[in-house]
Amino acid sequence: MDDLERHRRLRLERDALLSTPNCPTCLQQMEPAEIDGVPVWRCPECGAERPA
Template sequence: MDDLSRQRQLRLERDALAMDVPNCPACLHQMEPAEANGEYIWECHECGATRFP
């Protein structure tokens, strides 16, 4: 992982701690912050569902 990727990951983790982390509407697992097309989204790593904040 390069420095830029690591910085993005740390920022996503920091933002997740600062906000309420939603549960996936499909499977009820806790969603994780992710980035898609330059936008931040919530993504469920269990079922793959995504949602915008």
């Protein structure tokens, strides 16, 4: 893997992290989930949910 490819991958990972919200209750990073076919963000720590 050359430097250009490595930087591209790092930028994609960084962008993915920046677009992931934090839980409003406990401030942990939320994870994408699906409830009854509807995409939501769910906190793995406290279980809080918010619309995606």
